[in-house]
Structures are given as structure tokens and as C-alpha cells.
Amino acid sequence: MKTNTEQIFTYLDEAASTDESLYLEQLIVACKKWAEGTAGPDxxxxxxxxxxxxxLQLAILKGMRQNVQSHHQMTPDAIGMLIARIASLLLPHKESVQVLDPAAGTGNLLLTVMNTLEVPSxxxxxxxxxxxxRMIVAGADLMEQTIRIYVQDALRPLLVDPVDLAVCDLPVGYYPDDENALNFEMMPADGHAYAHHLFIEQTMHHLKPEGYGIFIVPSALFESAQSGELHTYLKKHTVIRGILQLPQTLFKNVAQSKSILMLQKPSEQNGPTPDVLLATVPDMTDKQAMISFFNKMEDWSNENVK
Incomplete structure (x- = not known):
């Protein structure tokens, strides 16, 4: 007997496969029909x-392999679930949460977090x-999640109210618009700015005081050619709450390895500097190791999160 997830994928895949060249377009149509109640999996x-x-994620992955450029990569589920767990630990006393993802892609990371939070979001x-x-809209409607979508360059001005939490799988590389990059503190004196640096700066600007940003970053983030600008910005405008090295088994090679960077926007009142969580995430297939890891994270959050 197929699981619900398998039946959902089968329904979406069959509906989207009527035209392989327009798989993602047909997938959006199938989601809309399901949300409207005119069709759907049995x-x-x-x-x-x-x-x-x-x-839905399985269907999107199939469609992206067929139709979308290679630089559009979906955040692996294991990392999304880990970030969702971290978000829950950082926001234990909130009655509701406003979330931002400035590089949302298909919305998979954002929806993973929203589905996992134990309070309305x-x-x-x-x-x-x-x-x-449009894929984000379709997924949000199916999951009955409230998401406002902005179709734009996220490094341009955003008409977004400050949020409690931001999550982002940072786009890595150079940002080509030097004129716009001059609006950012992390624009270097020479050459193009790193897009991933500017996304951090833009995101922190849209957090409430004491709000959190959880970023998937290159593991060599603090060793890059522009690390000086990054260090200066982080010291001036953020509180580093944690750096988690993700297991190498998730990546094809060392150069592609990623970490999770946890930042907090300082409050208007200075308090004691909290402990920085520095850890290596164990192999996520090792159940006992992951239980031990999460126990340590909970101990840290109990001592360092208000």
C-alpha cells in the first residue's frame, strides 16, 4: 500500500507529465485543481x-531536472528539517512568527520551517x-500556509515589514550590479561584491530587534577574499549565535561543503553576550548521534535563548 507521500507524487507526476516540456507549468495547474477541490489524489x-x-518536492525535483537551469538547486530535506528544528529552539516563547526567505526558490525550505513551527506563522x-x-504560491495554497510573494531582485529595496525569523539558502557568487551594490556596507573597494554577503546584510536589515537569521553558507565563508568586509559588518550589526558545520556526506566534494550560520539582530538594550554554539552536525543517518546532538542544542538554547 502506497503512503500518502507516494500517492501525492504519483497524482502530481501523472498530471504534469501530459507535456514533458512544460512539466513545471502543468504541475502548478495540478496543484491549483487540487487546492480548488476539482481534482486530486485518492x-x-x-x-x-x-x-x-x-x-510536491519529489515532483518539483523531477521537473527541475528536466527544465530548470543547474543553479536552481533545492535545499536538501535533511538540511531543511535541521533548520526548522533550530528555528523552533530559537523562538520558544512566540505566540506567532513572521518569517522571511529572501531567496525562496520553490519555497521548499520556507514551507519546511513553517510546517514545523508549533505556533501560527x-x-x-x-x-x-x-x-x-508561482510554484511557491501553488505549494502554499495546498498546505494552507500564508505566504506573500515578491517577484524581484531581493537585493533591491524590499517593502517588507521587519520579521521575527529569516531563513535563507544563500545564492553564492558575485553580484553583477555594482551600482546597486554600492548601497551595501559590504561592497568592496575593488571588484564585484559577493551576493551571499549582500543577502546577509539585506536580510539583517529586515529583522526585528532580537530577530534571528539562519543562513546556509559556504563552509569557507570566513576565509574568502572579502572576509574582511564580512567580519566588520557582522561585528558592527549582528550577534553571532552559532555556526554548525554540516556533515560532508551531504556534499559531493569538500569545495561544496556548507555550514549553518545563526545570527541575531542586537536589541536596543545591551545585555550579556550569549555563548556561541560551535558544533559539527553528525551523519544524519546515525539516529543516536542525532539524538545526542539535538540534546546538546536544547541544553544550549535553554541557557542562551530568552
């Missing part, structure tokens, strides 16, 4: 939001690719 038990997300997603932005 499920024996109502699907959870996470079952819907995982089934609403979000803002920024995505420059119109097709991917």
Missing part, C-alpha cells in the same frame, strides 16, 4: 502538510524567477 487518510510538501518569500514564484 487518499484514504487526509494528508498532513509535510506529506503534501514531500510529495505567516511569511514573505522573495524570488526573482516568476515560474518558481
Amino acid at each position: 487518499l484514504k487518510v487526509n494528508a498532513t502538510k509535510e506529506e503534501i510538501r514531500r510529495g 505567516a511569511a514573505v518569500a522573495v524570488e526573482i524567477d516568476e515560474l518558481l514564484a
Whole structure:
């Protein structure tokens, strides 16, 4: 007997496969019909939001392999779930949460976090690719999540109210618009700015005081040619709460390895500097190691998170 996730994927895949060249377009149509109640998978038990997300994710991955440029990569599920768990630990006393993802892609990371938070949430997603932005809308409707979408360059001015939490799988590379980059403190004196640096700066600007930013970053972030500008900015405008090295098994080679950077926007009142969480995430297939890791994270959050 197929699981709900498998049945959801089968329904979406069959509906989208009517025209392989327009798979993602057909996938959006299938999601809309399901959300409207005019079609959908034949499920024996109502699907959870996470079952819907995982089934949709499988279909999106198939469509992206066929139709989308290689630089559009979906955040691996294991990393998304880890960030969702971290977000829950950082926001233990919130009655509701406003979330921002300034490089939302298909919305998979953002929806993973929203589905996992134990309190009501609403979000803002920024995505420059119109097709991917429409995919976010389709997924949010299916999962009954409230997401406002901005289809634009996220490094241009954002008309977004400050949020409690931001999550972002940072786009890595140079930002080509030097004129716009001059509006950022991390624009270097020579050459192009790093887009991933500017995304951090833009995101921190849109956090509430004491709000958190959780970023997926290159593991060599602090060793790059522009690390001086980054260090200066972080020291001036943020509180570094943690750096988690992700397991190498998630990446094809060392050069592609990533870490999770946890930043907090300082409050208007200076308090004691909290302990920085420095850790290496164990192999995520090792259940006991992950239980021990999360226990340590909970101990840290109990001592260092208000």
C-alpha cells in the first residue's frame, strides 16, 4: 500500500507529465485543481502538510531536472528539517512568527520551517524567477500556509515589514550590479561584491530587534577574499549565535561543503553576550548521534535563548 507521500507524487507526476516540456507549468495547474477541490489524489487518510510538501518536492525535483537551469538547486530535506528544528529552539516563547526567505526558490525550505513551527506563522518569500514564484504560491495554497510573494531582485529595496525569523539558502557568487551594490556596507573597494554577503546584510536589515537569521553558507565563508568586509559588518550589526558545520556526506566534494550560520539582530538594550554554539552536525543517518546532538542544542538554547 502506497503512503500518502507516494500517492501525492504519483497524482502530481501523472498530471504534469501530459507535456514533458512544460512539466513545471502543468504541475502548478495540478496543484491549483487540487487546492480548488476539482481534482486530486485518492487518499484514504487526509494528508498532513509535510506529506503534501514531500510529495510536491519529489515532483518539483523531477521537473527541475528536466527544465530548470543547474543553479536552481533545492535545499536538501535533511538540511531543511535541521533548520526548522533550530528555528523552533530559537523562538520558544512566540505566540506567532513572521518569517522571511529572501531567496525562496520553490519555497521548499520556507514551507519546511513553517510546517514545523508549533505556533501560527505567516511569511514573505522573495524570488526573482516568476515560474518558481508561482510554484511557491501553488505549494502554499495546498498546505494552507500564508505566504506573500515578491517577484524581484531581493537585493533591491524590499517593502517588507521587519520579521521575527529569516531563513535563507544563500545564492553564492558575485553580484553583477555594482551600482546597486554600492548601497551595501559590504561592497568592496575593488571588484564585484559577493551576493551571499549582500543577502546577509539585506536580510539583517529586515529583522526585528532580537530577530534571528539562519543562513546556509559556504563552509569557507570566513576565509574568502572579502572576509574582511564580512567580519566588520557582522561585528558592527549582528550577534553571532552559532555556526554548525554540516556533515560532508551531504556534499559531493569538500569545495561544496556548507555550514549553518545563526545570527541575531542586537536589541536596543545591551545585555550579556550569549555563548556561541560551535558544533559539527553528525551523519544524519546515525539516529543516536542525532539524538545526542539535538540534546546538546536544547541544553544550549535553554541557557542562551530568552
